[in-house]
Amino acid sequence: MEIYMYSEPQTSMHTCRCTDGCAPPACPFSLNRKESCPLNTGIPASLPYNQRRRSGSCQDPNPRCLDSWPLCSVYLSSFQEMIKKTSMYSHPLIHHLMDPEAHKEIRENYDDKQVVTEIMARCFTPTLITTTSWEGFHFVGHEIRITEAMDCYGAVVWPSALVLCYFLETNAKQYNMIDKNVIEIGAGTGLVSIVASLLGAHVTATDLPELLGNLQYNISRNTKMKSKHLPQVKELSWGVALDKNFPRSSNNFDYILAADVVYAHPFLEELLVTFDHLCKETTIIIWVMKFRLEKENKFVDRFKELFDLEEISSFPSLDIKLYKAMKKNRRSA
Numbered sequence: 001m002e003i004y005m006y007s008e009p010q011t012s013m014h015t016c017r018c019t020d021g022c023a024p025p026a027c028p029f030s031l032n033r034k035e036s037c038p039l040n041t042g043i044p045a046s047l048p049y050n051q052r053r054r055s056g057s058c059q060d061p062n063p064r065c066l067d068s069w070p071l072c073s074v075y076l077s078s079f080q081e082m083i084k085k086t087s088m089y090s091h092p093l094i095h096h097l098m099d100p101e102a103h104k105e106i107r108e109n110y111d112d113k114q115v116v117t118e119i120m121a122r123c124f125t126p127t128l129i130t131t132t133s134w135e136g137f138h139f140v141g142h143e144i145r146i147t148e149a150m151d152c153y154g155a156v157v158w159p160s161a162l163v164l165c166y167f168l169e170t171n172a173k174q175y176n177m178i179d180k181n182v183i184e185i186g187a188g189t190g191l192v193s194i195v196a197s198l199l200g201a202h203v204t205a206t207d208l209p210e211l212l213g214n215l216q217y218n219i220s221r222n223t224k225m226k227s228k229h230l231p232q233v234k235e236l237s238w239g240v241a242l243d244k245n246f247p248r249s250s251n252n253f254d255y256i257l258a259a260d261v262v263y264a265h266p267f268l269e270e271l272l273v274t275f276d277h278l279c280k281e282t283t284i285i286i287w288v289m290k291f292r293l294e295k296e297n298k299f300v301d302r303f304k305e306l307f308d309l310e311e312i313s314s315f316p317s318l319d320i321k322l323y324k325a326m327k328k329n330r331r332s333a
Contacts, residue, residue, distance in 0.1 A: 140198040160260035160288040165195040177201040180254040186261040190218040197227040206236035239270025242277045258287045285325040
């Protein structure tokens, strides 16, 4: 019986720095002993063994490979470090952070918070107590003072109105308001209409009859002697007497502005009819909406049946989206 002995090739982490006088090539960087290892210590390969040993470079107990022992330890620790890093990067959280989509989400959230902070910084409260309470805002280079009525939802400045004001101011070149015919539905306190007026538009601010007094007061107080065109205030109950108060033949609006007009009220179908009635084919709707309930999503779906809807901006921290819409072509609808 013949017995064959198998010998493991010496190509492990055992690494040689010398080029001469070793066992069969063990350096993974140089399989040819005549070729220098990239981590050569600088000790001449031709130096006799005993001189190399005296130089203090060889701590390998194996005299066949004089300089390999220290590097074996170095490479072992490097290998362990690599394994440790590999284990770290295999963590699900690390994969999430390294995902391009996750980076995009983080960046968008950061941008959202930055913009929202800037928008909210436009608000200020009076330092002195006055007979009439008011809240202040800085837009279009003006200090705007708004009187609110806490007993009515429509007479309060909601975040959606601030978002729309900020958008109109910062996008004044793309959405030029100068000498444009603009109508705001659900104007409430009138802040959005005031900003549009200060930007140079012919503004018609509309809302329910019980809100017109406060609306007129705020608009007059903040646009008189400041605006190019004095805004009008008109009653508009959604879906009611539209042909009488706003005949289609005279509707020539370039922009329809709406902030937070969709919420838990029973007049969403009437609101949709009003949008449709006031629009001509070239009218642009700029609409800011806060999402609260499922009704909002259903209204958006209904809205898309009549209008081409485009999301311009989103503010996740406020649950608010800003839309641009235009009437669908009748022949393609």
